[in-house]
Amino acid sequence: MASDPYSNVVVDLDALRGNFLAVRRLVAPAVRLMAVVKADAYGHGLVAAAGAFARAGADCFGVAEVEEGVRLRQAGIAGEIVVLLGLPPQGIAEAVARELSPVVFQRALLDQLSRQAVIQGKVVGVHLKLDLGMGRLGVEPAAAGELAAAIASLPGLRLAGVLAHFPLADDPGATELCREQWERFQRVAAALQNNGQAGERPLLHMANSAALFRFPETHADMVRPGISLYGYPPADPAPVAVGQELNLRPAMSLCSRVLQVKELPAGRGISYGHRFITTRPTRLAVLPLGYAHGYPRALSDRAEVLIAGRRVPLRGTICMNACMADITELPEVAVGDEVVFLGGQGEEFIGADELAARHDTISYEVLCRFGAANRHRFVGDEAV
Structure with missing residues (x-):
């Protein structure tokens, strides 16, 4: 039997649970909270951290890749699991089988995703990603309507959410730019909702930890806290003050x-x-x-x-x-x-x-x- 290592990371699951509840109290009861557990829950241990958040009431989890979502399902984690980096072709069948919700930002894989959903007799909820200034993943707003229409037209798919990401929410000098991005997101999302299936409205979500603290008007239908769940506020002084008031505990x-x-x-x-x-x-x-x-x-x-x-x-x-x-x-x-x-x-x-x-x-x-x-x-x- 192997001996214990000299050094190890110690993770306090009670601190994780307390942080989730503290952030949960910061948003309205109707607002959903996606616990972001990508990158092995920011190094804290994917399954253990997600389990602590689930016991605190989490019913939505954000992962980076399909493999992380599969591990959560194998561990018995229920609720929605959103794959933030989307799906590679080889991961589509597994993602459908495990009932994962992929983020989508290009047309290419939608047909394959639709075919797998039909074969497996399932409806896959997808989240359409907009690029409103991050310069990372996401479709340009001018092309978003075409992608939303394609989702609505394909069997086995439904538009479950529309999201974007703030690049400067923790920058005190970018307040006006963040508000402009939020207003643009609302305008684009409102137009996309008209392309969805009848009777359904996709969830709108854009607020990360920094925006959650600094811009409560951006909470929308769901917020996506990450670093705050692990006990650390973002870098900007205003969120730090809020984090201290919330008694966030590094885990x-x-x-x-x-x-x-x-x-x-x-x-x-x-x-x-x-x-x-x-x-x-x-x-x-x-x-x-x-x-x-x-x-x-x-x-x-x-x-x-x-x-x-x-x-x-x-x-x-x-x-x-x-x-x-x-x-x-x-x-x-x-x-x-x-x-x-x-x-x-x-x-x-x-x-x-x-x-x-x-x-x-x-x-x-x-x-x-x-x-x-x-x-x-x-x-x-x-x-x-």
Whole structure:
């Protein structure tokens, strides 16, 4: 039997559930909430996170690819599962069989999707994606009517939703542009609704976490929170304030153990390149975690970890599987003591946004990297 790893990601399922309920309270009861669980639930574990959200009342989930939707169905997750990156040809039959709802943005695959729906005796709800300035996936508004008409004309398909995405909702300098995009979305969506099947109106959804906080008028029929469900508000100061009021709780920690304690004299170089040289007799803790665990090498000499409830600096270049912390001021630290790279210990806390700011990225990337590179351990009343 394999031994436990030195380091692992710890995910608090109770925090995930609490975050979902906090965001749920922010929108009107009639507004649906799509729990975005793509990218392995931002590194938190796809099935476990979706299960926590489902137990909190989620009935719609956003994934990136068919494989993620299949995993959720295999785990017993009910409700609507929207495939945000659409369908590759080889995934169409599986998507229909698993009753997934694909996002569509081009005509090419609709005929194949329709044929599979008819063969399997099902009706597939599709969500039509508009590009209103993101410059990513989506059909240009001028061509959206033709695509909506094609959906309405094909057997086995129905227009379940119309969506777009805000590229600048977290930018305080882009408020007017965001409002213009929202107004344009409403105009285009209203025209598309006239092309839908009689008696049905597709759900309109555009608000991500930032828009959900900053622009309540954009909640429409459904909102799509992502980062806020995992305990972090978007970067803009206004959403941060709202996030604090909601008591969002970061759900992920990255923890390890002290592998070795050693004494070094003054003038001793540490790690590759000797980018740090001791200026005094120094006590070091060698930690079995490095960039192979998703911890950025760019944080060498630029970050801290928590040991014995206190912040201590990392020294020298971060290695593939190890790094070193200066514990000169903590003589009580011993081999086997817990080390927290992300999360809380005692009264101290290191967040993903702090680590992101120290090497010019965003909390989303930090969470995804840690989650992808480490074994998960789930805690909380809902952990099994």
